[in-house]
Amino acid sequence: MQTSEDIIREQQRAVWNQFAPGWKKWDDFTMRFLQPMGDAIIRAIDLNERDTVLDVATGTGEPGLTIASIVTKGSVIGTDLSENMLSIAAEKAQQSGLTNYTTQVADVSKLPFADTSFDAVSCRMGFMFFPDMAQAARELVRVLRPNGRLATSVWAGPADNAWIGLLMGVINRALQLPPPPQGAPGMFRCAQPGIISGLLEAAGLSGVTETVLSGQVIYSSPDEYWTNMNEVAAPVVAALKQTDSETINRIKEEVWALLKEKYGNGELALPFSTLIIQGSK
Template sequence: MQTSEDIIREQQRAVWNQFAPGWKKWDDFTMRFLQPMGDAIIKAINLKDTDAVLDVATGTGEPGLTIASIVTKGSVIGTDLSENMLTIAQEKAKQLGLTNYQTQLADVSKLPFADSSFDAVSCRMGFMFFPDMAQSAQELVRVLKPGGRLATSVWAGPEQNAWISLLMGIINRALQVPPPPAGAPGMFRCAKPGLIAGFLEAAGLSGVTESVLSDQVIYKDADEYWANMNEVAAPVVSALKQVDQTTIARIKEEVWTSLREQYGNGELALPFSTLIIQGSK
């Protein structure tokens, strides 16, 4: 019998397989956007060139691919639930000539690795999707060697992430979208300070610290913003596919008006904020 967590995993797998083509199309843009978080994770795990590293929820490959270019005498395994996303990661590794990077389809709550297998574990923007965050934290720490380092990033609150909350706020008001159930997977599920740190400490990580990383994502104009959101942002696509073109046009006009009023015409510099959590075993 399927549990609610099994159902969530299947939904996540289906969604990410569906969105893989859009992520591939926008990969250069998205990787630039997410690079500050990847860089912070890489700094936190203090890599040696011989390290064996696990990159969980690797998606199209980062920060695992960058890590593979650093651990030249070591190795990186990137895991994800989505076969289609992993295919993109494999293609990128081949293009980059990274022979020490491989992917493996895996569920973070039941990682197919022995205890103490990795010198470091990275996880950029993954925890918000894990059905059981406590169990996932236990697994990440279990496969980490004693003395190994772990770092992860999650989104801070919606008020600090106008790049998505501006659009979703307008959509939610226009369509009267009910709020998700408490604790359901979603972008801001992990925004509460100390939440993920607490899971990692309970799983056995020590010296856990949490810091805020804030920056801006740059869109060349409102057209690029709208196109990007309609091809890579699952909650946007899910909401808009339920309504007619007239409603979509009205929402789009309200979004553009809000963008112009708050950020001006032309290039858009939209703020984002994340939490970086790190520790050692």
């Protein structure tokens, strides 16, 4: 019998498989956007060349691929629910000649690895989508070796992430969307400081710290912004599917007016903010 968490996982697998082509199209852009968080995770897990590393929710491969280029005498396994996203990661590894990077479909709540299998674990922008975050934390700590390092990143709140908060704010007002259920998987589920650090401490990590990492994502124009959001942002696509083309055009016009008012006509530098959480076993 399927549990509610099983249903959520199947829905997430279907969504990420559906969006894989869009993520492949925008991969260079998205990886530049997310690189600061990946770099912070890599610094936090303090790699050496012989490390064995697990990169959870690897998506199209980062930061696992960069980690593989550092642990040249070690190895990296990138896991994800989505077979289609992992195929992109595997293709990128092959193109880069990274023979020490492999992919494996896996549920973070039931990792198919023995206890103490990895020297380090990385997870960029995954925790907020895990159906059972406490169980995920326990699994990540379980597969970590003694003195192993773990680092993860999650989004801060919508007010600090105009790149998505501005658009979703307009959509929510226009469509009068109800707020998501308390604690439901979603982008800003882990925005409150202490949520992930508390879970990791409860799972057995020590020396857990949490820092804010902020920056800007650059779009060449409002048109690039709108196209990108409609091809890679699942919450945007899901919401706009519920309405008609006339309403979508009104939403677009309001978004463009807000972008012009706040950020100008040409290149857009939209703020983002994340939390970096790290600890050791």
